[in-house]
Amino acid sequence: MAVVISGLFCIIVAIALGVGGAKVISLGGTWYFAIVAAGFLLTGALLLMRRRTALWVYALLMLGALGWAVYEVGLDWWQLAPRGSIIAPFGLWLLTPWIARRLGWQHFGFRAWGGAALPLMLAVVLWGGATVYAVGHDSHDIKGMLPTPLAQAPAADDAVPAADWHAYGRSQHGQRYSPLAQITPQNVDRLEPVWHYQTGDLRGPDDPDETTYEVTPLKVDDSLYLCTPHNLVIALDAETGQERWRFDPKVPHSVNRQHLTCRGLSYHAAPQPSDGKVCQQRLFMPTADARLIALDAKTGEICPGFGDNGEVDLWANMPHVKEGFYYSTSPPVVARDVVIIGGAVNDNVRANEPSGVIRAYDVYTGELKWNWDPGNPDETAPIAAGETYSPSSPNSWSISSADEALGMVYVPLGNQVPDQWGGRRSENSERFSSSIVALDLDSGELRWVFQTVRHDLWDMDVPAQPSLIDIQTENGPVPALVAPTKQGDIYALDRRTGEPILPVREVPAPQGAAEGDWVAKTQPASALSYEPPKLQSKDLWGATLIDQMMCHIQFHSLRYEGRYTPPSTEGTLVYPGNFGVFNWGGVAVDPVRQMVFSTPAYLAFTSKLIPREDAETTYVSEQEPFLNENFGSPFAVELKAFVSPIGLPCTAPPWGYVAGADLRTGKTHWLRKNGTVRDRSPIPLPFKMGVPSLGGPMITAGGVGFLSGTLDYYLRAYDVTTGRELWKARLPAGGQATPMTYQSRSGRQMVVVVAGGHGSLGTKAGDSVIAYALPR
Incomplete structure (x- = not known):
């Protein structure tokens, strides 16, 4: 019976591989699966005939x-x-023996292992040897060391007290670097939980998929401040984690929202000592219903002198007003007594969306000081009552940075909708989409623009806060801006002019856009880049041979000519996908070591343009807000991850790394795959395959980096010099946020992480804020 079952198994496998293999061949792919099918078919037939020749075959x-x-x-x-x-x-x-005895050997012994079985035994041994060797040898990591810090390296940004964390990236420079050095590679493995606070803000059944905890708390004096997905603002005692106050802005539910996210708050302190008046220290929070609220940091009460009873209406002067279609998920920038804010729009719902205008308000009164509209960039004086900003202009949904000494704010911009079809974009949209713009802090006037993608058809928004650092060059220190992008490039620019410090070259791009559209002939590429190599058939993956074959069928059915292959009606493979090699978590830069700590991730997506017959029919969505329908444009778009039938990536691991590069040379000195599939597999297998992370890294003067954003639920610590993992702590939920660190009033260096999960990634939801420190 065992031989018969084995023979039938071979024939079933042969049929599956034969049918799929024929499809792969017809699409121009490999003959491998068909050849293997033939081998299984012949083996199965010989087994059913009880021929020992089956073992030879x-x-x-x-x-x-x-x-x-x-x-x-x-x-x-x-x-x-x-x-x-x-x-x-x-x-x-x-x-x-169950097979050997049925193939004519009366006694299972030496004779059974000889003859026809000997070649098969050799094949099994060779497969086993290759497996053992491969398991013990990693061919993906770069195991190097960063050079020692410069003797006279530029100092760390000291605008914020060393014990504090005053902005999303610690300061308005967005370095995600702390000068604290109590925690070192030698003692980090002694970190232990100090306190664990739960916000009580949990994901509801009617919330959108993108209900996410992405917040990095602030620490000012002896208080910790954070916001939650439903826009609760909470103040904690930084030593004990006990709640001091909370504020609820009463944001109404809306089915139109694509996101429920609050990445953080912004802080401002009046230059004069407190005279008993309220709001000497204030927090600013944007809400999901498009308000900007000012709160007293000491009490959590609204600041009545700001705007209309403590809030500014961000819908003011907006075109195409529709509740839920405009809001800000990221904290504004506070510099030179103005609070500067952009906003997000629902992607690919309509051709006519609200404006991507950047606005600056007086931090005390809420008065509009200037507005920079990418659709009308030369008019920055406050817009008149009754007028509206340019519709559908490129928006800034991520975090900006500021340099008060140079008088500029640096804004990362996204794309104009529809993301995957750009046949009707304006001249200004073409100039500013997917770019970084430097605006004058006092007037909002454009100082320079650097575009990372020309005529973006792939949703390659500049996703992250630019990090400001002075880079030591042969000609002395240069004020620089370090900007990671979704396509994997990290640009180092002179932040005074926007000119590249590390070389940028032009590379040819695939041509042939959809009807009514066009494609840029070349695209910029930075010398410091984590762009993945062009996918080939050998790079396709799957849990099994059949799963892998199905990925081959998909791959050869899609249009793919490398990065920037245009979207198409037959379907296009986009790699890296719009999840991005880097996303909103950004990078961390060390001004002393002159290095960048980054977390490149690699996932492929597919896009398919679907011709629209009218402006009302839904083609790709079933409920509001009708994402990707692109009402009013020629095409809806179907966006999917490039995965096998059982939901695993069709591209081979590793899918996520940590990396360390020298900003003076652009050289990557170490690259290590990072994270396990423990929380993504049916059973908790701790295979270190390297998984994507969403949430940024943080580094310290002690030489330790921290990251919590991986798809497994851990806070990890790394040696910044080598990238080696030093320590990890299990989290109760997904940690898709950026950790931060501060010194408490008792003198302990605390590391804080928020673990609340991420809806669209499917990580476990929660509401935890956890602090770690060395034992007393």
Whole structure:
């Protein structure tokens, strides 16, 4: 019976691989699956006839498969695993006594292992040896060391007291670097939880998928301040984690919102000592219903002199007003007594969206001081009552930075909707989409613009806060801006002029846009880049050989000519996808070591343009806010992750790394795969495959970096010099936020992480704020 079952199994596998393999061949792909199918078919037939020749045939199949696998991918364990997932275990099964005795051996012994079984035994041993070697040898990491810090390196940004964390990236420079050095590579493994606070703000059944905890708390004096997805503002005692006050802005529910996210608050202190008046120290929070609220940091009460009873209406002067279609998910920038804010729009719902205007308000009165509209960039004086800003102009949904000494704010801009079709974009939209703009802090006038993608058709918004750092060059220190992008480039620009410090070259881009559209002939590429190599057939993955074959069918059915392959009606593979190599978490920069600590991630997506017959029919969505319908444009768009039928990526791991690069040279000195699939597999397997992270890194003067954003639920610590993981702590939920650090009033350096999960990533939801410190 065992031989019959084995024969039937071979034939079933042969049919599956044969049908799929024929499809792959018809699409211009490899003959490998069809050849393996033939081997399984012949083996199955011989087993059913109880011929020992079946073992010879299968041995040849195994040896051929191993040879082809090593030729394609070398001794990479995670690439070998799906290729041998059916072939190798079945070869071992054929050597068991249940098969040998049924093939004519009366006694299972030496004779059974000789003759026809010997080649098969050799094939099994070779597969086993290759597996053992591959498991113990990592072919992906770069195990190097960053150079020692410069003897006279530029000092860390000291505008914020060393013990505090006053802004999203610690200061308005957005470095995510702390000068604290109590925690070091030598003692970080002694970190322990100090307190654990739960906000009580949990995801509701009617909330959008993008209900996420992405907040980085602020620390001012002896208080910690944070916001929650539903815009609660909470103050905690920074030493004990006990709640001091909370504020609820009463944001009404809306089915139109794409996001419920609050990445953080902004802080401002009056220059004069407190004279008993309220709001000497104030917090600013944007809400999901498009308000900007000012609160007294000491009490949590609204600041009545700001705007209309403590709030400014961000819908003012907006075109195409529709509740839920405009709001800010990111904290504003506070500099030179103005609070500067952009906003997010719902992606790809309508061709006519609210404006992407950037506005600056007086921090005390809420008076509009200037507005910079990407659709009308030369008119920055406050708009008159009754007038509206330019509709559908590129918006800034991420975090900006500011340099008060130079008098500029640096704003990362997104794309004009529709993201995947740009046939009707204006001249100004073409100039500012997917770019970084430097605006004058006092007037809002444009000082310079640097575009990272020309005529963006891939939703490659500049997603992260630019980090400001002085880079030491041969000609002395240069005030620089470090900007990570979704496509994997990290640009280092002179923040005075926007000129590149690290080289930027032009690379040819694939052509052939959809009807009515066009594609830029070249695209910029930075010398410091984590752009993945162009995908090839050998890079395709799957949990099993059949799963991998299905990915081959998808791959060869899609249009793909490398990065920037235009969207199409037949379907296009976008790699890296719009999840981004880097996203809103950004990078951390060390002004002393002159390095950047980053977290590149690699996932592919597909986009398919669907011609619209009218302005009302829904093609890709079933409920409000009808994402990706693009009402009023020629195409809706179907966006999906490039995954196999069982939901695993069709691209091979690693999918996530941590990396350390020298900003003076652009050289990456270490690159290490990061994170496990423990919380993404049916059973908690701690395989260190390298998983994506969403949420930024933080580094300290003690030489330790921290990250919590991986798809497994851990806060990790790394040696900044080598990238080696030093310590990790299990979190109760997904940690898709950026950690921060401060010194408490008792003198302890605390590391705080928010673990609340991320709806669109499917990580576990929660409401935890946890502080860690060394034992007393």
